[in-house]
């Protein structure tokens with residue numbers, strides 16, 4: 001139980017720090033949501049829209065959350081008529097444009113979830129210009 005609390009405290013501290021430094025975010029995270037994992041599973045996906053308000057290309061390179069042990073950026077590809085998931089190193093958001101992560105397309109793959117997840121899920125999105133943006137995702141239950 002102590003370990004759980006410490007991890008959360010650390011997560012909030014990191015989130016607070018990031019919020020202070022990200023007063024002029026180049027990329028805005030719109031309506032992030034986490035799909036509630038299937039009971040007994042510790043894996044799920046997160047979706048959102050990233051809007052680049054700067055005049056330079058921005059690349060999302062890493063995402064972290066205190067309630068997930070690891071988060072990967074994934075895309076779906078058609079290979080020999082089959083839809084496959086593939087991890088990508090970074091996600092490009094062109095200057096002045098938006099990129100949407102949605103079911104069946106780009107998504108964040110979440111591993112090692114601390115279930116049950118709460119309704120407010122802090123996440124940190126880091127870009128290759130070393131800027132990080134914190135945002136709280138909501139829990140979405142498809143059932």
Ligand SMILES: [Cu+2]
Nearest residue numbers: 074085107109
């Ligand atoms: Cu995936």
